[in-house]
Amino acid sequence: DTGVSQDPRHKITKRGQNVTFRCDPISEHNRLYWYRQTLGQGPEFLTYFQNEAQLEKSRLLSDRFSAERPKGSFSTLEIQRTEQGDSAMYLCASSPIAGGQETQYFGPGTRLLVL
Amino acid sequence: SQQGEEDPQALSIQEGENATMNCSYKTSINNLQWYRQNSGRGLVHLILIRSNEREKHSGRLRVTLDTSKKSSSLLITASRAADTASYFCATDANDYKLSFGAGTTVTVRA
Numbered sequence: 001d002t003g004v005s006q007d008p009r010h011k012i013t014k015r016g017q018n019v020t021f022r023c024d025p026i027s028e029h030n031r032l033y034w035y036r037q038t039l040g041q042g043p044e045f046l047t048y049f050q051n052e053a054q055l056e057k058s059r060l061l062s063d064r065f066s067a068e069r070p071k072g073s074f075s076t077l078e079i080q081r082t083e084q085g086d087s088a089m090y091l092c093a094s095s096p097i098a099g100g101q102e103t104q105y106f107g108p109g110t111r112l113l114v115l
Numbered sequence: 116s117q118q119g120e121e122d123p124q125a126l127s128i129q130e131g132e133n134a135t136m137n138c139s140y141k142t143s144i145n146n147l148q149w150y151r152q153n154s155g156r157g158l159v160h161l162i163l164i165r166s167n168e169r170e171k172h173s174g175r176l177r178v179t180l181d182t183s184k185k186s187s188s189l190l191i192t193a194s195r196a197a198d199t200a201s202y203f204c205a206t207d208a209n210d211y212k213l214s215f216g217a218g219t220t221v222t223v224r225a
Contacts, residue, residue, distance in 0.1 A: 033211070035213075040217065041217050044215070048212060055211070103163055106157045106158040111155070
């Protein structure tokens with residue numbers, strides 16, 4: 001399977017714990033994006049990388065959130081001191097750079113439940 | 116904040132009928148994309164229409180774009196049970212982040 005993969009698919013944690021999600025993009029894609037989706041809503045942009053550089057972070061990404069993409073390959077999203085409001089689906093997407101206007105290909109998502 | 120708004124919020128149709136949903140947005144865009152999401156799953160890309168295009172087809176899908184009205188429509192012809200899903204429009208205004216609407220939930224009855 002050469003699509004975007006995410007791990008884990010589901011995560012249940014207690015409030016205050018730290019969690020880390022991983023995203024493996026399509027191998028030749030330079031751009032990687034993180035979105036968050038709550039129930040009944042569309043995805044909301046969190047951050048994106050071009051190769052290993054994190055180029056923009058949404059105001060939704062509080063200081064408890066950190067994302068990395070070492071070596072421009074896979075990416076991790078860490079949430080520290082989780083809160084119940086962090087419960088959501090976290091989606092990763094990737095795209096090539098080709099003068100822009102490229103399709104973003106999404107992974108299956110990681111569903112987080114904070115108790 | 117979400118730029119796109121889909122209408123209707125929900126749609127129920129008989130198998131074989133056509134389904135039409137609309138998307139309105141607020142700012143200038145480079146392109147508009149439509150995605151499908153089955154319950155609890157990731158998003159599947161359906162079609163991308165650029166700001167200088169007015170209509171695009173892909174199989175049973177037809178998308179229109181009216182930049183003067185800042186609106187788009189997605190038509191699914193001859194619907195099937197497998198088309199049951201949520202459909203989202205997403206606008207690309209600046210070449211990287213997508214802004215999604217809240218989606219239209221389509222139910223196709225057998």
